[in-house]
Amino acid sequence: ETGVTQTPRHLVMGMTNKKSLKCEQHLGHNAMYWYKQSAKKPLELMFVYNFKEQTENNSVPSRFSPECPNSSHLFLHLHTLQPEDSALYLCASSQADTQYFGPGTRLLVL
Amino acid sequence: EDQVTQSPEALRLQEGESSSLNCSYTVSGLRGLFWYRQDPGKGPEFLFTLYSAGEEKEKERLKATLTKKESFLHITAPKPEDSATYLCAVQEPKGAGSYQLTFGKGTKLSVIP
Numbered sequence: 568e569t570g571v572t573q574t575p576r577h578l579v580m581g582m583t584n585k586k587s588l589k590c591e592q593h594l595g596h597n598a599m600y601w602y603k604q605s606a607k608k609p610l611e612l613m614f615v616y617n618f619k620e621q622t623e624n625n626s627v628p629s630r631f632s633p634e635c636p637n638s639s640h641l642f643l644h645l646h647t648l649q650p651e652d653s654a655l656y657l658c659a660s661s662q663a664d665t666q667y668f669g670p671g672t673r674l675l676v677l
Numbered sequence: 678e679d680q681v682t683q684s685p686e687a688l689r690l691q692e693g694e695s696s697s698l699n700c701s702y703t704v705s706g707l708r709g710l711f712w713y714r715q716d717p718g719k720g721p722e723f724l725f726t727l728y729s730a731g732e733e734k735e736k737e738r739l740k741a742t743l744t745k746k747e748s749f750l751h752i753t754a755p756k757p758e759d760s761a762t763y764l765c766a767v768q769e770p771k772g773a774g775s776y777q778l779t780f781g782k783g784t785k786l787s788v789i790p
Binding site: 569571573607608609610612615623657659664665666667668669670671673 | 681708709711713718719720721722723726764766768777778779780781782783
């Protein structure tokens with residue numbers, strides 16, 4: 568266990584559904600991240616939050632909407648996704664330069 | 678253009694057969710180089726951070742080294758439980774408080790008993 572938990576671990580959704588991914592860190596870190604991991608591609612950074620403020624949005628489509636209510640919790644709200652959005656979504660947190668990852672949510676969009 | 682390139686993409690070793698994984702990078706002003714291990718269906722697990730050329734770090738059968746252009750992850754006498762995908766990531770200077778990583782595609786290591 569790394570101290571970063573993600574729920575749900577698996578999610579299947581239709582293109583018209585709305586769902587949310589949740590991440591919680593128990594490490595007292597101030598920064599949290601969302602990554603997308605697709606087969607044969609490197610991890611892609613999506614969003615960065617530092618002390619609850621969004622500091623990075625790597626040109627992510629608006630159908631992905633992050634929310635960071637406090638330094639311990641991070642959400643990724645999903646709506647009208649496309650099949651190509653199917654991937655492993657990873658959350659990470661850091662205090663300094665080392666990022667610690669959660670187990671990920673495996674998302675399948677039908 | 679890829680900033681982080683890992684080779685080989687896949688590597689099969691017999692148990693006890695030592696080898697090395699390579700990570701080459703083309704960023705300017707490297708802030709840190711990170712190695713992670715990822716098992717199927719799980720998130721990456723932190724292994725090492727290297728900050729300057731010539732630095733080495735060791736953990737059990739793994740040793741990471743860093744030069745100005747690349748890093749190696751040496752695996753000595755590997756065991757089947759070392760089978761995983763090994764990810765390399767580089768950190769470039771960004772704004773204050775921002776520690777963003779750029780990852781390579783990884784090397785999938787299989788150790789055969």
